[in-house]
Amino acid sequence: MNLQDAINVLKEKGYKTTGKRKDILEFFASEDGYRPAKDLIVHLENKYGAISFDTIYRNLHLYHDLGILEKTDLEGEKHFRLSCSHHHHHHFICTDCGKTKEIDICPMDTASAELTNYEIDDHKFEIYGRCPACLNA
Amino acid sequence: MNLQDAINVLKEKGYKTTGKRKDILEFFASEDGYRPAKDLIVHLENKYGAISFDTIYRNLHLYHDLGILEKTDLEGEKHFRLSCSHHHHHHFICTDCGKTKEIDICPMDTASAELTNYEIDDHKFEIYGRCPACLNA
DNA sequence: ATAAAAATCGTAATCGTTCCTATTTACAAA
DNA sequence: TTTGTAAATAGGAACGATTACGATTTTTAT
Numbered sequence: 001m002n003l004q005d006a007i008n009v010l011k012e013k014g015y016k017t018t019g020k021r022k023d024i025l026e027f028f029a030s031e032d033g034y035r036p037a038k039d040l041i042v043h044l045e046n047k048y049g050a051i052s053f054d055t056i057y058r059n060l061h062l063y064h065d066l067g068i069l070e071k072t073d074l075e076g077e078k079h080f081r082l083s084c085s086h087h088h089h090h091h092f093i094c095t096d097c098g099k100t101k102e103i104d105i106c107p108m109d110t111a112s113a114e115l116t117n118y119e120i121d122d123h124k125f126e127i128y129g130r131c132p133a134c135l136n137a
Numbered sequence: 138m139n140l141q142d143a144i145n146v147l148k149e150k151g152y153k154t155t156g157k158r159k160d161i162l163e164f165f166a167s168e169d170g171y172r173p174a175k176d177l178i179v180h181l182e183n184k185y186g187a188i189s190f191d192t193i194y195r196n197l198h199l200y201h202d203l204g205i206l207e208k209t210d211l212e213g214e215k216h217f218r219l220s221c222s223h224h225h226h227h228h229f230i231c232t233d234c235g236k237t238k239e240i241d242i243c244p245m246d247t248a249s250a251e252l253t254n255y256e257i258d259d260h261k262f263e264i265y266g267r268c269p270a271c272l273n274a
Numbered sequence: 275a276t277a278a279a280a281a282t283c284g285t286a287a288t289c290g291t292t293c294c295t296a297t298t299t300a301c302a303a304a
Numbered sequence: 305t306t307t308g309t310a311a312a313t314a315g316g317a318a319c320g321a322t323t324a325c326g327a328t329t330t331t332t333a334t
Contacts, residue, residue: 018299018311052315053315078290107262120264121267122265127248132254187284191284192283
C-alpha cells in the first residue's frame, strides 16, 4: 500500500481527502515501521503547531478499518504502519527503531489442526529484537 | 506453576508471603485463562472491601518478573495468567471467556532462519477466537 | 517482644485514548 | 462560482488503566 493507493481507497469509499489526511498518510509512507500515535502527533505539530487528538485517533481508526494501516499493541501503546497489502505474512519488529522485516512463515496452517471445534478469528505472530542497523549503532 | 510452587519462589527469593500475595495467587490458580487487573481488583474487593492499586500492580509486576505470571497485551489492557512452566508453547485465547488452550507449535525454529544478523529477544504467537464452550453458549 | 525492612494504604498524578460541542472545510449541485 | 450540507477538525474535558508517593501497617528475623 502506497500513498496513492490509500488516497484512492479514501475516494472510492466516499471519504474526504483533507490536507491532514494526506499528511498522515505521507507520514506513514515515509516511515517503514510501526509508529505510535505520539510520533504522528509530534510530526503534525511541527507543521501545524497544534493538532486535535480527535483528528489523530479518528483517522488512525478510519485507516485501520479501511485496511490502509496495520495495527499492533506494543507495551500498552497502539502502533501503526502502512499495510503490506500483498501476500499474508508476519513481522520481525525492532524494539529500538520500530522498523520491520517480513517473515514469510505463517504457523496457522499447522496450528489450526490443533483447534478443531474452535472458531479462529485472528492470530498474531511477531518477533521482537534488534535489527542489524541498530546492532551496529 | 501451581500455588505452592509460586509461594516457594517467593520465599526462596526472600519476598514476604503476605495474605494478599496469597490471595492473588489463589485467584490466578482458580482461573485458567488470561485475566486483567480489573478482575483481580473486583475479586479482592469482595474480600477486603477496598484494595490499593499499588498492591495490585506491584504484585502483578513482581510475579511477572519472577516468572510466576505470564503477561499479554489485549486491547490496551494487560492480562495475566499463571505461568505454564513446563515446555515452551503458545496459546489460543478465547476472546469471550479468556480461557486458553496450549498450541504445541512454535514457528521460531523455521522463522529464525530468515533473521540472520538480527538479535532475537522475544516472540509472540497467539491465536484469537472462541472456544467450544463459548460457541455453544 | 521488638526493631528493621518490606508491604500496603489512600490518593494524586500520569499516560494513552475517547468523547463532546462548536466551528470550519471539502465537495457536490445549482 | 457560489452555496448548502454533510463530513471533518478544534479545543478541551473526561475516561480507564496504570504509576507514583508519603504515611502507616505488617512480616519476619533476632
